[in-house]
Amino acid sequence: MALRKLVAGNWKMNGDRAALGELAGIGAAAAGHANVDVAICPPFTLVAPAAEQAAGIAIGAQDCHAAAKGAHTGCISAAMLREAGARLVIVGHSERRADQHETDAEVRAKAQAAIAAGLIAIVCVGETEPERDAGNALSVVEAQLDGSIPAEGDGATLVVAYEPVWAIGTGRVPAVADVAEMHAAIRARLTGLLGAKGAAVRILYGGSVKADNAAELMAVPDVDGALVGGASLTAALFVPIIEATARVG
Numbered sequence: 142m143a144l145r146k147l148v149a150g151n152w153k154m155n156g157d158r159a160a161l162g163e164l165a166g167i168g169a170a171a172a173g174h175a176n177v178d179v180a181i182c183p184p185f186t187l188v189a190p191a192a193e194q195a196a197g198i199a200i201g202a203q204d205c206h207a208a209a210k211g212a213h214t215g216c217i218s219a220a221m222l223r224e225a226g227a228r229l230v231i232v233g234h235s236e237r238r239a240d241q242h243e244t245d246a247e248v249r250a251k252a253q254a255a256i257a258a259g260l261i262a263i264v265c266v267g268e269t270e271p272e273r274d275a276g277n278a279l280s281v282v283e284a285q286l287d288g289s290i291p292a293e294g295d296g297a298t299l300v301v302a303y304e305p306v307w308a309i310g311t312g313r314v315p316a317v318a319d320v321a322e323m324h325a326a327i328r329a330r331l332t333g334l335l336g337a338k339g340a341a342v343r344i345l346y347g348g349s350v351k352a353d354n355a356a357e358l359m360a361v362p363d364v365d366g367a368l369v370g371g372a373s374l375t376a377a378l379f380v381p382i383i384e385a386t387a388r389v390g
């Protein structure tokens with residue numbers, strides 16, 4: 142089943158108010174390619190002004206707390222993000238799994254909180270280089286899915302992003318055959334976990350997606366879009382990825 146593609150930018154801890162000027166060009170490209178959904182996930186401080194400015198693209202965040210409110214100094218709830226204008230939120234990014242020691246159970250709880258607040262949850266999974274070298278990439282990702290995917294997720298509320306850790310920010314991408322194998326395995330696991338709903342959950346590829354490799358990656362079966370880091374920071378870099386994705390359809 143061909144799903145409508147989503148190209149999402151993760152600005153990570155980059156960007157300031159001046160950078161929001163990039164949203165105009167990104168939004169114009171999104172409006173011109175109606176067969177693709179486009180999102181930008183800036184830092185928390187920019188979610189509200191981005192949502193006020195953005196036309197044609199959804200604004201998301203990069204994390205949320207699992208609780209709706211309470212004594213969690215420094216944290217942000219999904220409902221707060223929703224009120225600020227976010228439509229989606231990334232949870233379980235490998236940088237948070239590494240830096241903040243987030244577990245699969247915590248990632249699932251965050252995804253559940255996001256969905257409960259009316260956000261789309263983008264759940265990230267992906268193996269490290271030693272795990273791939275040991276031949277364990279599929280089993281590692283399947284275990285992450287088993288632990289992180291919320292049972293209530295469906296095609297409207299849940300997106301999975303496969304981001305091999307060794308491909309993030311390195312300029313290295315897996316062979317197309319390896320992307321195809323992994324995305325097929327993720328699809329099978331999602332169907333196992335969610336039943337028929339799993340067929341409608343979009344599976345993004347992330348890790349060094351650029352203008353020059355986007356078309357090839359987006360044409361892989363069960364690649365339903367991209368999660369883009371560095372190349373989402375400017376319209377000049379991001380728009381060609383949107384265009385390449387739209388051509389694949």
Ligand code: 13P
Pocket residue numbers: 151234304308309310311312347348349350368369370371372
């Ligand atoms: P890069 O596109 O910079 O490799 O980052 C990918 C990523 O981590 C997106 O979440």
